[in-house]
Amino acid sequence: MSAPGRAGSSRDRPSPAEITALIPLVRRIVAARVADQATADDLVQETLTRVLAASGRVEPGMLEPYAIVTARNVVASLWRDQDRQRRNQHRVVDLRPPEAPDEDVLVQEDRQAVAEALTRLTDRERATLLAHEVSGQDTRSLAAELGSTAGAVAAQLNRTRARLRVEYLLAVERTEPPTDRCRPVLLAVSSGDRRRQREVDAARHLLECDLCARLSEPLMGRGRAREADVRVPVQSDADVVAARSAAREVATGVGFPPTDLTAIATAVSEVTRNIVKFAEAGEVVIEVLEEPRRGIRIVARDVGPGIHDVDRALRDGYSTYDGLGLGLPGARRLMDEFAIVSEVGRGTTVTMTKWVGER
Incomplete structure (x- = not known):
């Protein structure tokens, strides 16, 4: 479906390839909801x-x-605007200016x-926040009153602001x-x-919960960027190839020998084929590890039916599709660390780690 890319960078910006990789997905979401091609193109760009x-x-x-949530929200905004225009269309022939909205009511609702x-x-969160934001008290004096440090108070204030934003939107x-x-x-x-x-x-969760999907966009206004992981959305056989190639490329940069490169690529193929075969959608995230030593971590997660019997799925010889014949047990043997969490009706997350020089 799309090529691997890096989400973010040292400049806190994605690469052009990463944004380009999202275009087919966004186009499908918008096109399923908007028939007019020109309008759909505008919404994709937005x-x-x-x-x-x-x-x-x-x-x-x-x-x-x-991107999925944002596309849905952009289309929903278009529908609201179109509905508002239809409801107010009769005013086109009315030369009198429309009545202004009742600002007092809006302000009152916002205050409420x-x-x-x-x-x-909590009482402490509220008191500290109001002292800082309303009274202008600095973190050093607040720390002295609370028997804490300025850094701890600043961290508490950040958490309180985050919670206040959530509660305000609710x-x-x-x-x-x-x-x-x-x-x-x-x-x-x-x-x-x-x-x-x-x-x-x-x-x-954002893919599954409409309310949280709707509230997520206005909440995406804080946070610290860090070095990005390589991620590959997975929905088709072509994505299996893309994930395998991305894992091999990252592992090569880490310094794995050829035999380990083959093991990593094979393990990634097995878990991603499971996503294509059984899940609606998923992704593979590839992370370079520096601690406790050099290595690579691959997380494959999906939104799918889940695995009813994880223990059985990890037994040698167990396979439910015509893949390489290794399945999850084979992937586990190829990697140094392997963990799987699955919830029936929600999906599965497989986490695999390989260390340089471990074997």
Whole structure:
């Protein structure tokens, strides 16, 4: 479907190849919802512009899910605008200017949302935030009052702002998250904490939850960028080849010998073929490791039916498709570390690690 790319860079910007790789996916999403070709092209460009702007602030594995969510939001905005135009079309023949919206009501609603969001903070979070943002008290004096350090107070303030943004949007929407996973995911997105985004599997959740998908775009405004991982979206056999080639290329740069390069490429082929065969969509993320020593980590995740019996799937000889015949057990033998987490009805994540000079 697409070629591998790097999500972000030392300049916090994706490569042109990475953005180009998203175009077919975005076009399919938009074309399924918008019939007019010219309008669809405009929406694709708008989506890519927004993804480019946010790419430096999201966990690398979330770039494609974020593009999907953004495309849906852009189309939804178009539909809202068109509906508003239809409802106001009768005013075209009315020379009187339309009535201005009631700004007082809008301001009051906004204040109510902020007030409600503040009540959802703890007493300490609320007091510290108001002292800093409203009263102008600096972190050093706040630290002295709290018996803490200025750095710890600054970190607390960042977490509180992230939570306040989430609670404010929920108050504006006048809704509560539909699942227990929603708030942790929204907080991870709001804070820009990429490690936490991986821990809560934010990429998959945004594809599954309409509310969190809708709220994610305004929350994508914070976070620190870091060196990017190589990622390959996987939906077709061509993507299996792309993932295998990307893994081999990264492993070559790390310094693996030819025999290990073959082992890594073969293991990646096995797990990605599972995605193509059984899942709706997935991706492979390839990360270079420096600690505790040089190595490579490959994470293959999918949104699919999951594995009913993981232990059976890891037994030698178990295979449910006509692949290389190695399956998950073979992939596990080829790598130094292997872990699999699967939830029926949600999907599977396979994490494989290979260390330089381990064998």
